[in-house]
Amino acid sequence: MTINQNELLSAFVDGELQGDEFEQALQIVTTNEQARTQLQRYQLVSDVLQGHTLGNQYVDLTSQISAALVDEPVFTQASTTNKKSQVIPFPKQFWKQATGLAVAASVGALAVMGVMTQPQNQLIPVTPVAAIDTPVVTVAQAGNRWTVGEPEVEHRLDTYLLDHNEYAGASGVFSYARVVSYDAGR
Amino acid sequence: MQVLQVFLSILMMSLGVHAYADSDAIELLERTGLAAQQLNYDGVFAFQKGDKLQSIRIIHRSDVQGEIERLVSLSGVEREFIRTNDMVTCIYPEGKRPQANRQPLGRGFPSDLLTRLNVATLYYQVTLGEQSRIAAHQVQELLITPVDNYRYGYRLWIAKDSNLLLQSDLVDDTGRVLEKFAFSSVEIGGDIPEQSLQPQMSGNKMSWSRTESVSPSVAIEQEDASNWQIVWLPDGFALVALQNRLKARNGAAVEQRVYSDGLSSISIFIEKIRARHSHLSGGTRMGAVNAFGTIINAHFVTVVGEVPARTVEKVGNAIRYLDRSE
Amino acid sequence: MSVDLELVQRVQAGDKKAFDVLILKYQQRIVHVITGFVHDPVEALDVAQEAFIKAYRAIPNFRGDSAFYTWLYRIAINTAKNHLTARARRPPAMDVDAMDATNFYDAPELKEFETPESSLMSDELEQAIHRAIQDLPEDTATAIQLREFDGMSYEEIAQAMDCPIGTVRSRIFRARDAIDKQIQEIMGEGEQQ
Numbered sequence: 001m002t003i004n005q006n007e008l009l010s011a012f013v014d015g016e017l018q019g020d021e022f023e024q025a026l027q028i029v030t031t032n033e034q035a036r037t038q039l040q041r042y043q044l045v046s047d048v049l050q051g052h053t054l055g056n057q058y059v060d061l062t063s064q065i066s067a068a069l070v071d072e073p074v075f076t077q078a079s080t081t082n083k084k085s086q087v088i089p090f091p092k093q094f095w096k097q098a099t100g101l102a103v104a105a106s107v108g109a110l111a112v113m114g115v116m117t118q119p120q121n122q123l124i125p126v127t128p129v130a131a132i133d134t135p136v137v138t139v140a141q142a143g144n145r146w147t148v149g150e151p152e153v154e155h156r157l158d159t160y161l162l163d164h165n166e167y168a169g170a171s172g173v174f175s176y177a178r179v180v181s182y183d184a185g186r
Numbered sequence: 187m188q189v190l191q192v193f194l195s196i197l198m199m200s201l202g203v204h205a206y207a208d209s210d211a212i213e214l215l216e217r218t219g220l221a222a223q224q225l226n227y228d229g230v231f232a233f234q235k236g237d238k239l240q241s242i243r244i245i246h247r248s249d250v251q252g253e254i255e256r257l258v259s260l261s262g263v264e265r266e267f268i269r270t271n272d273m274v275t276c277i278y279p280e281g282k283r284p285q286a287n288r289q290p291l292g293r294g295f296p297s298d299l300l301t302r303l304n305v306a307t308l309y310y311q312v313t314l315g316e317q318s319r320i321a322a323h324q325v326q327e328l329l330i331t332p333v334d335n336y337r338y339g340y341r342l343w344i345a346k347d348s349n350l351l352l353q354s355d356l357v358d359d360t361g362r363v364l365e366k367f368a369f370s371s372v373e374i375g376g377d378i379p380e381q382s383l384q385p386q387m388s389g390n391k392m393s394w395s396r397t398e399s400v401s402p403s404v405a406i407e408q409e410d411a412s413n414w415q416i417v418w419l420p421d422g423f424a425l426v427a428l429q430n431r432l433k434a435r436n437g438a439a440v441e442q443r444v445y446s447d448g449l450s451s452i453s454i455f456i457e458k459i460r461a462r463h464s465h466l467s468g469g470t471r472m473g474a475v476n477a478f479g480t481i482i483n484a485h486f487v488t489v490v491g492e493v494p495a496r497t498v499e500k501v502g503n504a505i506r507y508l509d510r511s512e
Numbered sequence: 513m514s515v516d517l518e519l520v521q522r523v524q525a526g527d528k529k530a531f532d533v534l535i536l537k538y539q540q541r542i543v544h545v546i547t548g549f550v551h552d553p554v555e556a557l558d559v560a561q562e563a564f565i566k567a568y569r570a571i572p573n574f575r576g577d578s579a580f581y582t583w584l585y586r587i588a589i590n591t592a593k594n595h596l597t598a599r600a601r602r603p604p605a606m607d608v609d610a611m612d613a614t615n616f617y618d619a620p621e622l623k624e625f626e627t628p629e630s631s632l633m634s635d636e637l638e639q640a641i642h643r644a645i646q647d648l649p650e651d652t653a654t655a656i657q658l659r660e661f662d663g664m665s666y667e668e669i670a671q672a673m674d675c676p677i678g679t680v681r682s683r684i685f686r687a688r689d690a691i692d693k694q695i696q697e698i699m700g701e702g703e704q705q
Contacts, residue, residue: 010685013537014659015515016666022518030529040536042688045695047540048638049660058637059543059557062535065564066528072565074526075572146470146477153466155662156457157477157488163442164453164475164490 009039013046211312211328214344221349224248228382229321229372230260234365241370247378256383266387277387309333309422309447315341320352321369330449335359336420336497337450338474348374356474358494364474409443414456418504420497422447452491452501459484469495478502516580523571531571535564538581542588549592555599563591636698644694648687655680656687 005028011017012025028035040060047053146154226247233240241260246253257267266277315327325343332339343353353368409428427444441456459465465486466479478498479488487505489498516537522530542563547556567587574583645653651673658664658672666684670677 006689007682007685010688011666011681012515013688014666014684016681017515022515026519026522026530026533029533036536038692039533041692041695043537044540045641045688045691046660048641049656050663052541052544059539059560061539061543061557061561061564062532065535065561066532068561068565069528069531069568072528072568074528075524076526146472148466148470150464152661153464153479156486157466157470157472157479157490160442160453160455160477160488160490161472161475163440163455164444164451 005035006038009035010042012039013042211314214314214326214328214349215312217349218342218344218351222351223253225348225350225374226376226378227350227372227374228376228378229369229374231367231369231372233367245378245382247383254383256385258386264387266385268383268385277385309337309420310339310449317346318343320345321371323347323352323372323374325352332359332450334420335494336500337447337493338364340449345374350374356492412441413508414441415506415508416443416445416454416501416504417506419445419452419501420447420493423452426451450491450493452489452493452498454501454505455486455488455490456505457486457488459486469499471495480505483507514579517576520571520574520576520580523568524574531568534580534584538584539564541581542584545585545588546592549589550595555595559592559595560588562595563588566591637695640694640698641691644691645687648690652683652687652690655683656691659684 008017008021008025008028011021012029017025029039030036040062044053044058048058146157148154148157228243228245230241230243233242239261243258243260244255245257246255252270254268254270257269259265268277309332311329311331311333313329313331315329317324317326319325320343323345324347326346328342328344330340330342339357339359341353341355341357342351344350345352350372352372353366355363355367356365357363409425412428423445424447425443426446428442430439430441439458441454443454445452445454459481465481466477466488467481469476469478471477474492475490476493476495476498477488477490478495478501479486480502481487482505485507487502489502489505491498516534519530519534523534539560543556543560546559546563547553550556550559563584567584570587574580645656648656654673655669658669659666664672666677666680669680669684673680
């Protein structure tokens with residue numbers, strides 16, 4: 001196992017591969033057990049750091065699932081292509097169901113569902129209705145960032161602010177605008 | 187515009203039996219709530235916070251099918267929101283994840299909460315202010331003034347002909363404007379073609395439905411069962427939500443409690459310390475939002491709210507851990 | 513094209529091993545998500561396995577309209593929900609918990625992770641990772657933190673740290689390599705299986 005191979009696996013974990021590196025990485029991972037174990041450790045460390053492990057329990061389901069899949073069909077390009085026209089239905093009630101569950105399970109942060117890629121329409125610029133006048137009244141220079149100066153702490157506060165705004169319904173107008181303008185302040 | 191509608195309906199609920207309210211002011215507030223819901227309008231509003239100005243175009247249509255509105259950011263980060271009766275979709279450019287990954291505001295509080303707000307009454311004074319002109323409309327000012335210095339007040343400007351809210355300022359006790367929302371131009375009452383409500387941006391799309399939080403009664407039970415006790419809150423603040431979230435970043439469980447007087451709200455976050463991380467100690471602010479952090483019994487405790495610094499600090503110092511095992 | 517989508521296309525073209533890589537990549541997250549619904553960790557593993565199998569069966573239909581993880585996540589929560597519904601219908605006489613507990617130590621895939629010893633090991637693991645990061649040179653530590661804590665892409669990190677993307681990649685790799693050396697002792701035999 002060379003250093004370069006491990007660097008490739010590290011980039012693989014991050015999905016940051018260039019050119020034909022995907023081929024190389026997949027080749028290594030599916031044929032070299034040591035490389036596979038290495039990838040698994042890199043992935044586990046990443047999962048631990050990103051908080052994707054729960055209660056410090058790490059699982060390895062790969063072998064048991066692979067075993068369970070032995071009798072499953074191997075797909076062919078043809079079967080895939082044929083079925084491509086078949087859209088997996090997005091149940092209309094899905095949002096509600098899933099959201100209900102998310103709430104029931106108190107996993108609020110996971111209530112976001114469905115990231116779809118839009119057709120690649122050309123971006124049509126939106127014409128402003130009118131030029132915007134700078135408001136006459138000055139708003140207090142309270143800043144757009146937390147006055148902490150420590151990224152880790154600010155990040156946690158950012159997360160809290162979003163969570164707070166979800167409930168700060170009373171001042172709804174403000175909550176909405178705070179979030180819309182959120183990135184702009186960064 | 188449901189956001190506005192909720193905002194105003196909550197205002198109305200909370201102020202409905204207000205001792206200081208003058209009846210003209212309350213009546214205007216009610217009309218404003220209906221106007222935001224029932225009118226068609228197409229305009230550009232600015233949201234101002236500190237030296238940052240964000241322009242947002244809003245197109246709102248109301249018909250037999252209900253309300254639909256489209257919001258497009260015109261400055262800063264490209265982004266569109268489409269809101270229909272029960273669904274919010276955010277569209278953002280390819281490859282850029284929005285930081286705001288959730289609905290900033292639901293349809294509002296659960297309906298039973300509105301009832302609860304009837305008891306949260308005597309903490310703001312509602313009066314009519316002066317008449318002036320905003321975005322080519324004659325407006326009537328409405329003043330919402332807190333009775334103590336633990337919360338902020340509002341100044342609202344409402345179009346006299348249509349009753350649409352055209353400007354809203356959040357002000358502190360010295361009259362400083364902390365955040366401002368104002369239409370720079372708006373067309374009220376015209377036809378809104380279907381096309382105007384279609385997203386124009388291509389890119390990724392993220393949808394979510396308006397969710398309701400756990401009902402207050404459930405939240406109160408959870409609060410009773412919790413090891414954490416809040417021994418002081420400003421008058422009128424009551425628990426409106428309590429939930430345990432799993433933080434996506436590190437999987438830590440975070441208890442969030444939201445207390446509100448119907449108009450202002452405070453969240454308290456309690457997060458078990460899982461690793462050696464630094465935490466906010468004392469106060470900080472961003473725009474109108476103040477935060478106060480402390481560490482209690484190996485937990486990061488943070489109070490966040492669109493209330494004055496003194497409020498989050500006092501609440502932060504009033505949090506106690508009860509060891510129930512003893 | 514994203515790595516996930518390439519892997520999916522491989523599976524669609526008949527490469528089952530590519531699906532193993534997807535499992536490897538997402539198993540912790542999926543188990544984590546499912547545990548939010550199905551609180552029993554043993555059940556959660558079963559549900560996770562079921563979810564992955566369902567995903568495999570459905571993968572010919574995956575068209576890349578959403579991110580793979582989003583799609584998988586949806587399958588996982590639906591599986592979890594169905595599981596909860598099914599469990600609620602079970603006759604109360606059946607002591608499910610006791611049965612699961614009996615099977616608990618017999619299940620080879622669980623033994624390694626669920627025994628008290630392994631739980632201790634896992635705590636050590638997390639601490640070792642954080643220790644290793646603290647010992648890294650500043651540039652390396654910053655790169656891995658921006659990547660893992662802030663979810664930034666290599667390009668974003670390159671901008672933030674004002675260095676070429678290749679440097680970001682090697683810094684992140686060096687960080688992982690250093691962490692890996694620290695944790696190998698702890699992972700020890702458990703990982704060799």
